[in-house]
Amino acid sequence: MSPRIALCAGETSGDQLGAGLVAALRERFPEAAFAGIGGDAMRAVGVDTWHDASELSVMGLAEVLAHLPRLLALRKAFRQRVLDWRPDVFIGIDAPDFNLGVERWLKQRGVRTVHDVSPSVWAWRESRAAKIGDSADHVLCLFPMEPPIYARHGVDAVFIGHPLADAIPLQPDRTAARIALGVATDARVLAVLPGSRLGEIQRMLPGFADAARRLAGDVAGLQVLVPAANAGCRAAIDAMLGDAPGVRVLDGQAQAAMIASDVVLLASGTAALEAMLCKRPMVVGHRISGLTYAIVKAFGLLKSAHVSLPNILAGETLVPELLQDACTPEALHAALLHWFRDADAVAALQPRFLALHESLRRDASARAAEAVAGLLATPR
Template sequence: MSLRIALCAGETSGDQLGAGLVAELRARFPDAHFAGIGGDAMRAAGLDAWFDASELAVMGLAEVLAHLPRLLRLRKAFRQRVLAFRPDVYIGIDAPDFNLGVERWLKRRGVRCVHYVSPSVWAWRESRAAKIGASADRVLCLFPMEPPIYARHAVDAVFVGHPLADAIPLQPDRAAARAALGAPDAAPVLALLPGSRLGEIERMLPVFVAAASRLRGDMPGLRVLVPAANPQCRAAITRIAGDAPGLRVLDGDAQRAMIASDVVLLASGTAALEAMLCKRPMVVGHRIAGLTYAIVRAFGLLKSAHVSLPNILAGKPLIPELLQDDCTVDGVHAALLRWFRDGDAVAALQPEFLATHETLRRDASARAADAIASLLPARA
């Protein structure tokens, strides 16, 4: 009987991680059957998708509450289907609010479970590491500071590296990226990434576009590239940005836009890591729903001194983080202008970013597949 591997990825970044993992597992187990929740990339890699990853793409405490009844129905239906599938292993890819509960339920019923992408235990209550260990037989970590935290709680965790660090060259070709996007070599270029969720776009894009428009007053030839993650995001971006001068909305192509840019303006998240790997200076601007922010402050939930991965991995403030009430048009404009005008500051970032890139470059999908394969039953 061939292996049965169930997976669940909750958004675009998880779908990309899952696609690389499925490809590596298929290379080791050509007859395996892969099924679960994923997006287009995982389908292309061979996943039998029972539900689409977009159904889990909800961020923030307040936002999750609004979608909770639907998510609970989906989780109940999904975990029953996984159990009936009788997988040799269940792999939850990110989406911890959804996946950890599914993993815990399946593990109690004898299913081996792996959680791929550690929740941010270094930022939000380290004590969660023990609870994650109760859900997963093994945790696959993208960052090197994570396994030691799990070890303190007797949880099996493995650093596999980050697939983005494998995919992005150590020295990206900016001239080629500009040529592909039709951006002149001499033109100043700003890549503007307001997020891949509609709620993020609604909160962040008005401030970002206003700051970019003011920046264009300082640099009349400024080109602004705004990658849209999907058609829904493109529609929201077009509606909010209108006909802002010099602004061009792209269908995807976020990484190429970052490589082509002089500076990146983005909402916090995986995009900040990607911009760092592209070796571009950036400004992180982020606002969450007011209720979510109030809960975070009231209970002191955030333990890290930084929120963006470049700063967290470096252990110091390499890039500006403008959060909540600090994320204003004035503040964003000033931070962007500094990067455009201070070549020495930009140059000083490069060795910092390169060192982190090399640390994360570990052939992550292959390492993750090996870590999962060692949990699987031997086949005759």
């Protein structure tokens, strides 16, 4: 009998992950039925989407509170519809605030559950791993340090690799990226990524822009590329930068901008991983609200010695992290200038980044499908 597989992806990245997973599962189960919440990518591979992924894409505390009644009603109706559909497995893709609650409710009613993309248990409160196990029969992890944490809490988890590592070439073509963006092949280029949320942009871009202006005084003909994640981010970036000389704001194209650059200045997050996979030296700058930072410090919530994924994966400082009060335009400028002036340091970084890339390149979609197929093969 062909399996029924329910899924829920809550944003664009989850939709892409879901599409890759469904395509890999179809190779194993050609007649399988797929339904749930997803976007255009999941619909394109044949998922019957009862709701669009955009209905879950709410960011920021105020926005979440405003949409909370709608989200709670949607979750209640969705989980009941999943149960009535009687799937062989439910796969929650990222979006832990929504999916873990759905998974727990379904698991309590006898539905096998998978959570795809482990929350960052290695950074924040490892004890969450046990609670995630209350929701998911199986956790799919993008990073190798995650399954051992779950094992300590008796939770079944497997490292599948990172889809970005599969998608980005081991040796990205800088010349092709520059041609595609209309950048001279011999230009000196800085890519600036202040974040993909408006609050993050407002907090990070002024200091980043100041550092870039200082750098332009030391690096002749410097070109600065600033990718904007969406139209709202573009408007905010344009308003803050005005017509700054030597600066181009791009609509999307973050990966192309990183590949085309000599150095990347970015806020901590997935962008640091992407810059590493693009083999570009970077400076990581990050600030959170003073109150949040005080709480994190007071309660020891951050368990990792580093905040950027290249350093976390390497277990040492490969790239500078300038956080909170240390994240000043002067310090950012000095760290950036180091990469522009020290070719040997840049060259030494390349084999380290390549080794980390290879460690994450595991054909994530196929491995995820293998894990789901293994769960389906076990008796209830």
